[in-house]
Amino acid sequence: MKKILVLNLGSTSSKVAVFSDYDMLFEDVIRHNVDQTNLPLIDQVPFRLESIKKSLEQHQITLQAIDAIACRGGVLKPIEGGTYLINNIMYHDLKSFKYGFHASNLSGVIGYELSQELNIDSYIVDPVVVDELIPEARITGIKGIERRSIFHALNQKSVAKQYADGIGKNYEDINVIVAHLGGGISIGAHRKGRVIEVNDGLLGEGPLSPERAGSIPNDALLKWAIDHDYNSIEANNELSKNSGLLSYFGTNDCLKVEQLMENGDKAAKLVLDAMCYQISKSIGSCAVVLEGQVDQIIITGGLSYSKYIINKVKQYVSWLQNVTIYEGEKEMHALNVGVLDLFYGKISTKSYE
Ligand SMILES: Nc1ncnc2c1ncn2[C@@H]1O[C@H](COP(=O)(O)OP(=O)(O)OP(=O)(O)O)[C@@H](O)[C@H]1O
Numbered sequence: 482m483k484k485i486l487v488l489n490l491g492s493t494s495s496k497v498a499v500f501s502d503y504d505m506l507f508e509d510v511i512r513h514n515v516d517q518t519n520l521p522l523i524d525q526v527p528f529r530l531e532s533i534k535k536s537l538e539q540h541q542i543t544l545q546a547i548d549a550i551a552c553r554g555g556v557l558k559p560i561e562g563g564t565y566l567i568n569n570i571m572y573h574d575l576k577s578f579k580y581g582f583h584a585s586n587l588s589g590v591i592g593y594e595l596s597q598e599l600n601i602d603s604y605i606v607d608p609v610v611v612d613e614l615i616p617e618a619r620i621t622g623i624k625g626i627e628r629r630s631i632f633h634a635l636n637q638k639s640v641a642k643q644y645a646d647g648i649g650k651n652y653e654d655i656n657v658i659v660a661h662l663g664g665g666i667s668i669g670a671h672r673k674g675r676v677i678e679v680n681d682g683l684l685g686e687g688p689l690s691p692e693r694a695g696s697i698p699n700d701a702l703l704k705w706a707i708d709h710d711y712n713s714i715e716a717n718n719e720l721s722k723n724s725g726l727l728s729y730f731g732t733n734d735c736l737k738v739e740q741l742m743e744n745g746d747k748a749a750k751l752v753l754d755a756m757c758y759q760i761s762k763s764i765g766s767c768a769v770v771l772e773g774q775v776d777q778i779i780i781t782g783g784l785s786y787s788k789y790i791i792n793k794v795k796q797y798v799s800w801l802q803n804v805t806i807y808e809g810e811k812e813m814h815a816l817n818v819g820v821l822d823l824f825y826g827k828i829s830t831k832s833y834e
Pocket residue numbers: 662663664665666691733734735736737739782783784786787788809810
């Protein structure tokens with residue numbers, strides 16, 4: 482039996498869990514206050530580490546009992562999917578935020594520091610920078626600007642594998658379209674175990690989401706940034722944290738927007754319908770990328786609890802293929818499985834150079 486400590490640090494919370502093989506012994510979602518989460522990311526390490534240690538203490542699990550640490554990572558250089566040992570190079574890339582700012586970097590930083598103290602290994606599994614795009618997916622209309630792959634790789638790959646298991650096949654033998662509908666939205670074309678097309682779900686592309694802008698017409702976006710006198714960090718912050726449903730209705734809680742719609746608010750219905758329309762268009766474009774060879778459409782993430790959204794999207798895409806729903810996300814389980822699979826020889830470790 483292996484005991485795995487799982488760390489998944491997000492912008493407002495730190496999720497901590499310990500598994501004994503496949504059984505979750507506990508999961509804590511530690512919510513940090515705004516004064517703490519407004520600090521620069523690197524300054525958040527001490528209080529987050531403290532709260533992780535406290536959580537273990539409360540569940541009477543000593544750090545010495547842990548065999549390995551599984552961490553949600555991190556904005557790194559583009560890498561293919563899999564489980565990566567955190568080495569010194571990765572630690573420094575995560576800690577310096579060399580490739581971009583994302584709270585998930587802190588999972589790897591804290592995980593690695595703890596693992597050094599304990600003389601055990603720490604890993605990241607399917608980080609947000611998993612990049613398996615085909616060459617033609619990278620090209621844009623400006624030489625020198627390439628599309629990039631940044632998305633909910635951990636949850637997308639985990640539900641695709643779960644679907645494959647359920648029908649007795651390998652993930653590497655099927656083609657699926659996975660729509661992760663959460664605070665951010667990413668929709669990927671998975672061809673035989675590789676995500677060959679996906680929208681940048683963090684900053685730049687795809688459907689509007691509860692808090693992100695998605696694709697915006699180039700000229701209007703440029704004018705908006707100039708009019709507001711935003712530098713690139715400020716503009717990115719607006720696009721990824723203060724846009725989408727939040728910019729229309731002052732909330733990123735889709736349940737509240739549905740409530741407005743049910744109370745007769747026409748704008749709420751229009752924007753929700755537009756979000757479903759844009760999600761469906763992205764699913765359709767993935768079907769084209771897969772040349773129509775789609776075994777299943779899979780919808781997951783927090784918004785997949787919504788009957789309204791699911792029914793609307795199904796109305797658009799059901800003619801393409803059947804739709805399977807995996808409500809919410811299972812990132813803590815996926816991280817644990819990514820490391821257990823190593824221990825039990827099902828996969829081999831990838832190394833970050
Ligand atoms: N039953 C429901 N009906 C409608 N919307 C829901 C329901 N349950 C959750 N949501 C919405 O799902 C969204 C959050 O999804 P989720 O928890 O997957 O996001 P996250 O983890 O914060 O972000 P991300 O998925 O981008 O990492 C919120 O807008 C929330 O209101």
